[in-house]
Amino acid sequence: MRVLAAMSGGVDSAVAAARAAEAGHDVTGIHLALSRNPQSYRSGARGCCTIEDSNDARRAADVIGIPFYVWDLSERFHEDVVEDFLAEYAAGRTPNPCLRCNEKIKFAAVLDRALGLGFDAVATGHYARLVTGADGLVEMHRAVDQGKDQSYVLGVLDQDQLRHSLFPLGGSTKDDVRREAAARGLLVAAKPDSHDICFVADGDNAGWLREKLGDRAPNHGGAIVDDDTGEVLGRHEGTYGFTIGQRKGLRLGRPAADGSPRFVLDIEPVSGTVTVGPRERLAVHRLRGTRPRWCGSIPDRLAGTVQLRAHGEEHRAVLTRDGDQVDIELLEPAYGIAPGQAAVVYDGSRVVGSATIAATDRVAAR
Amino acid sequence: MTAAAPSRTVYLDHAATTPMVPAALEAMTAHLRGVGNASSLHASGRHARRVVEESRETIAQALNCRPGEVVFTSGGTEADNLAVKGIFWSRRDGDPRRIRVLTTAVEHHAVLDAVHWLGDAEEAEVELLPVDDRARLDVEALRATIERDPGSVAVVSVMWANNEVGTLQPIHDVVALAAEHGIPVHTDAVQAVGHVPVDFAASGVDALTLTGHKLGGPYGVGALVVRREVSVQPLVHGGGQERDIRSGTLDTPAIAGFAAAVELAVKHQAEHATRIGALRDELVRRVVEVVPDAHLHGAPLAPRTDRLPGNAHLGFPGCEGDSLLMLLDARGIECSTGSACSAGVPQPSHVLLAMGCDADQARHSLRFSLGHTTTQADVDAVVEAIGPVVERARAARR
Numbered sequence: 191m192r193v194l195a196a197m198s199g200g201v202d203s204a205v206a207a208a209r210a211a212e213a214g215h216d217v218t219g220i221h222l223a224l225s226r227n228p229q230s231y232r233s234g235a236r237g238c239c240t241i242e243d244s245n246d247a248r249r250a251a252d253v254i255g256i257p258f259y260v261w262d263l264s265e266r267f268h269e270d271v272v273e274d275f276l277a278e279y280a281a282g283r284t285p286n287p288c289l290r291c292n293e294k295i296k297f298a299a300v301l302d303r304a305l306g307l308g309f310d311a312v313a314t315g316h317y318a319r320l321v322t323g324a325d326g327l328v329e330m331h332r333a334v335d336q337g338k339d340q341s342y343v344l345g346v347l348d349q350d351q352l353r354h355s356l357f358p359l360g361g362s363t364k365d366d367v368r369r370e371a372a373a374r375g376l377l378v379a380a381k382p383d384s385h386d387i388c389f390v391a392d393g394d395n396a397g398w399l400r401e402k403l404g405d406r407a408p409n410h411g412g413a414i415v416d417d418d419t420g421e422v423l424g425r426h427e428g429t430y431g432f433t434i435g436q437r438k439g440l441r442l443g444r445p446a447a448d449g450s451p452r453f454v455l456d457i458e459p460v461s462g463t464v465t466v467g468p469r470e471r472l473a474v475h476r477l478r479g480t481r482p483r484w485c486g487s488i489p490d491r492l493a494g495t496v497q498l499r500a501h502g503e504e505h506r507a508v509l510t511r512d513g514d515q516v517d518i519e520l521l522e523p524a525y526g527i528a529p530g531q532a533a534v535v536y537d538g539s540r541v542v543g544s545a546t547i548a549a550t551d552r553v554a555a556r
Numbered sequence: 557m558t559a560a561a562p563s564r565t566v567y568l569d570h571a572a573t574t575p576m577v578p579a580a581l582e583a584m585t586a587h588l589r590g591v592g593n594a595s596s597l598h599a600s601g602r603h604a605r606r607v608v609e610e611s612r613e614t615i616a617q618a619l620n621c622r623p624g625e626v627v628f629t630s631g632g633t634e635a636d637n638l639a640v641k642g643i644f645w646s647r648r649d650g651d652p653r654r655i656r657v658l659t660t661a662v663e664h665h666a667v668l669d670a671v672h673w674l675g676d677a678e679e680a681e682v683e684l685l686p687v688d689d690r691a692r693l694d695v696e697a698l699r700a701t702i703e704r705d706p707g708s709v710a711v712v713s714v715m716w717a718n719n720e721v722g723t724l725q726p727i728h729d730v731v732a733l734a735a736e737h738g739i740p741v742h743t744d745a746v747q748a749v750g751h752v753p754v755d756f757a758a759s760g761v762d763a764l765t766l767t768g769h770k771l772g773g774p775y776g777v778g779a780l781v782v783r784r785e786v787s788v789q790p791l792v793h794g795g796g797q798e799r800d801i802r803s804g805t806l807d808t809p810a811i812a813g814f815a816a817a818v819e820l821a822v823k824h825q826a827e828h829a830t831r832i833g834a835l836r837d838e839l840v841r842r843v844v845e846v847v848p849d850a851h852l853h854g855a856p857l858a859p860r861t862d863r864l865p866g867n868a869h870l871g872f873p874g875c876e877g878d879s880l881l882m883l884l885d886a887r888g889i890e891c892s893t894g895s896a897c898s899a900g901v902p903q904p905s906h907v908l909l910a911m912g913c914d915a916d917q918a919r920h921s922l923r924f925s926l927g928h929t930t931t932q933a934d935v936d937a938v939v940e941a942i943g944p945v946v947e948r949a950r951a952a953r954r
Contacts, residue, residue, distance in 0.1 A: 307948055
């Protein structure tokens with residue numbers, strides 16, 4: 191096959207490209223330039239988006255012995271990922287930009303262009319496994335390395351996208367990948383993993399949002415209100431600095447009456463009110479998802495599991511499809527579920543699909 | 557994408573760098589085996605110095621300047637920086653009112669970034685002069701800009717020929733205008749020497765940049781030809797080897813190779829231009845036959861005096877230049893999108909934007925640049941590949 195390997199400059203995508211080449215595919219490496227001004231994105235060789243990372247990717251391609259190019263996706267990335275991220279926070283939700291990037295950039299803009307140019311597939315360093323099922327459909331399963339599994343952020347891929355994807359690392363552990371990178375002479379073998387959002391330079395999400403939202407921020411501050419008493423406990427500098435379930439950084443002078451910690455229960459962007467209360471009031475037993483994406487066949491009803499945030503735990507759940515919405519009933523309550531995040535539904539290790547969390551039903555109202 | 561490795565490389569990026577000619581390679585390697593610092597006083601040093609001075613004389617003869625006017629540098633970028641900054645500093649020292657730097661919007665970054673640095677760090681007033689839709693300087697705009705306050709102009713820098721679209725600039729008009737007010741003129745002639753006639757004395761410019769690797773010489777060596785009467789403050793301080801305006805041990809082997817290449821390039825310029833110009837014309841004509849909406853950017857092919865003979869800068873509507881480049885590369889055909897890169901991040905060409913193209917038009921372009929090793933077979937290969945490649949690139953954009 192003719193394979194386009196997306197190379198971030200990290201160890202995973204480098205080994206993925208090397209494995210694809212070794213498997214006999216005709217591989218071309220590309221690095222995605224996602225910022226018009228690379229210096230403005232995260233500095234230091236920790237992930238993607240910097241000049242150093244572009245050079246690391248190029249040197250990996252040299253060692254593997256494949257052609258290498260840089261593709262400028264900065265405009266698409268800005269429109270589809272960064273702007274979406276801003277709009278979601280402005281609306282009081284908590285988006286996952288990595289998911290959006292996979293859906294709109296890596297497996298859409300890049301894949302479409304690759305197919306147009308005569309490639310058959312895009313290979314990435316994501317940890318997920320693809321297998322062809324008895325029905326001929328390509329199934330995506332969790333990676334062998336449970337700690338590194340990235341099937342959650344790939345839950346937005348449909349069958350068409352999966353058919354043209356390669357994830358050569360799904361059967362390996364991260365340790366094996368690092369060892370293999372060293373054995374292959376790839377200089378990125380010991381490069382640290384990336385964790386933060388690539389376009390938030392210093393990891394200060396709230397500061398970045400404050401600067402970028404500017405006048406578009408729904409509010410520049412408001413009250414932090416006790417869910418029980420209605421008492422104003424403090425002030426904040428903008429609702430976009432909060433996410434449902436957040437405990438740290440509330441800076442409330444006094445503890446709750448019973449001494450237990452308080453969590454963000456609700457964010458009201460129009461009034462600017464952030465409501466806080468005890469953890470048990472975060473418990474959710476049902477959620478409603480919009481914009482469902484299905485990896486293969488579309489279920490009407492499914493008893494499986496659902497994952498509600500990256501690297502989050504699995505919850506047993508029953509999914510019921512209702513047109514272009516989904517209803518997910520959790521068999522035991524989940525805590526800190528933020529609208530805007532993705533609910534990715536699994537049947538065993540297989541990813542069934544995903545939806546964006548629009549609303550949640552709490553177990554205990556006040 | 558073709559799975560099979562290309563059997564032969566069709567190299568059509570001579571404006572980026574062109575292969576060394578055998579005479580230059582021989583001259584350079586011969587001296588790489590020797591020893592001698594051209595500043596040393598013993599026999600080996602004297603020998604190295606002799607090689608350098610003979611090289612200087614060879615270049616002077618080829619360009620019609622005096623040997624003492626040739627200042628060796630590490631290449632075109634250093635020579636451009638030395639000219640723009642060095643002349644600016646000297647002129648401002650002579651009269652603090654002289655703070656304006658005039659240049660075109662289509663210069664190479666070696667000039668553009670140097671003048672912008674002067675603006676940022678030295679409070680120079682930088683004025684970028686407009687060009688027409690062929691990238692040719694608007695001479696009347698230059699006149700008006702100078703005449704607004706001639707006494708405040710420190711230096712004018714206008715390239716001899718544009719590196720992206722190949723347009724030749726009206727250097728004689730620029731010199732005539734500047735001369736009325738005694739303003740020094742620098743020209744970046746990196747793309748011009750060996751491709752079009754360049755006569756330093758007759759041109760009337762005060763400083764001229766050339767570089768080895770664009771005319772069959774080695775990388776890493778170039779020269780600023782600068783009139784003795786023009787004061788230039790140094791950029792690099794040290795031993796003062798080159799007229800006290802450029803320091804650093806002279807690279808004798810590279811200078812020998814450079815001189816050999818300049819001599820040959822200038823000697824064969826006319827026949828080279830005729831042969832390469834004919835191949836270029838054929839390439840443009842046949843590509844447009846295959847891809848009817850492809851169009852030439854810059855000056856028309858005729859008259860030949862308006863455009864570099866080896867430059868074919870073509871727009872392919874509906875395509876990304878990057879896609880075209882990648883698809884041609886996979887077929888062994890090497891060309892350029894003509895855009896500046898930082899970390900390989902393609903930006904829309906400032907030259908095409910200055911010519912009035914929008915960002916989209918600026919991105920659908922390819923530069924084929926022909927040179928001394930280009931053959932009919934190279935042109936045939938492009939014509940054969942371009943149809944399917946453009947079709948693919950268009951599909952990739954839908």
